[in-house]
Amino acid sequence: MESLSGRKKVLEQKPMNFWERMYLPAIFRGMAITFMHMFKKKETIYYPEKEREFSENWRGMHSLKRDEQGRERCTACGLCALSCPAEAITMIAAEREKGEEHLYREEKYAAVYEINMLRCIFCGLCEEACPKEAIYLDGPIVPADYLRKDFIYGKDKLVEQPITELEALKAAQD
């Protein structure tokens, strides 16, 4: 039957000649290609020992940022949760008490902030919605785990380390 698209190619099958029936030249040609690959540059990157360079707009794990004075920027306004198409973000707000001004930047803060990494589709809308520049998807690839509950990341995993701790860590490494 005539092909409607006109792109169909019908192969003609001719009887093989003597050399083709021997198969050996074809086998050697194939082996030569395989052999050549041994001297080519390896494409494999041994993650996690070595990491591929990420693109500039790569979106990885979320991190909740701190300001210059080390206070948490998030004010639990809920815009990230509102914008989240996967409904991955939940939070519980709390009021800042007197004496906690060095911990939280605003009057209100997120006492609980959870992102379900199994739900998250890494679209970056939470980052766009945030009015306080508190959440960025600038982290690494979210690691694999065994239990579903371990994919719900709380503030312990999400909040950026305070600057003092980071400096101490660096000093210890040097």
Added chain:
Amino acid sequence: MADKIKVIIDGIPTEVAPGTSILNAARQIGGDIVPPAMCYYSKLEGSGGKCRTCLVKVSKGSEKDPRPMPKLVASCRTNVMDGMEVQNITSPEVQEARKGVVEMLLINHPLDCPICDQAGECHLQDLGYKHGAEATRYEFDRRTFERIDIGDKIQLHMNRCILCYRCVYVADQITENRVHGILGRGDHAEISTYIEKAIDNDFSGNMIDVCPVGALTDKTFRFKSRVWFTKPVEAHRDCPTCSGKVTLWYKGEEVLRVTARKDQFGEVEEFICNTCRYDKKDTKDWVIEGPRKVSRQSVINSNHYEQMQPLPVVKKNLALQAANKEEFERTTKL
């Protein structure tokens, strides 16, 4: 006086009773031509004339005297005349003036919407979104106050107040013995009570509902949830002191907040008492009527994006900017 008089608002003719204000005439027509009002409250006598957001242009004074009014007038305080022609959204002059008014109202406003409990149902937020400029030109320090507890149920954030006087009128007209008022004059004016005296009248909670901004908020709802994560449900109960018709704001099974029902202009339909508002936060106290109708445009109803933010990569790369030009133009807010 029984004769109805004719008035044309934005080209739409209507007939109203003499003595009606332009704002109320526009509200009778309804729709987009209703001027926004921050201080006028139809249920409160003497309110209005303070915020100037309801400015309109009167292009024809009346049938007898067809000269236009020399300046824009506050529609909540100007009564209609027979044959009057009013321009609201059809006049660029009015829109420009309203933009200026919004800028003025926002001068001392802290713009702490991410923190504020009113965000999502705040009239000033709506107004600013519709008419306001994107950036402020104000360079000086905004006036700041410590937040004040008015009783144990009401939180006063004087920073956010726009001095509409609505709460003062509520206290004057609905409750007896007003204990709060405006102290100071001009730039120093502030809502306050002397020595933070608690307001313990049965209807004092209505101050929260009439406040167009987040200056007076419910302390029992403070930071519990954002407005748009709660579900409004109409309910009523047999209340000896008030009508008992309220809106319950649910989150899951829990009633987080009880407010009076608000009409399409954001005004309370019937004032409710403090018992209904603060003490009856259980489903079994109420007879549920059904979910509240929420406008499609409301944040309570939808996730709504109007503007596309270019990605950091696109911001730096001219070629990508050119490639996305059409997309940016399409999503730019009008």
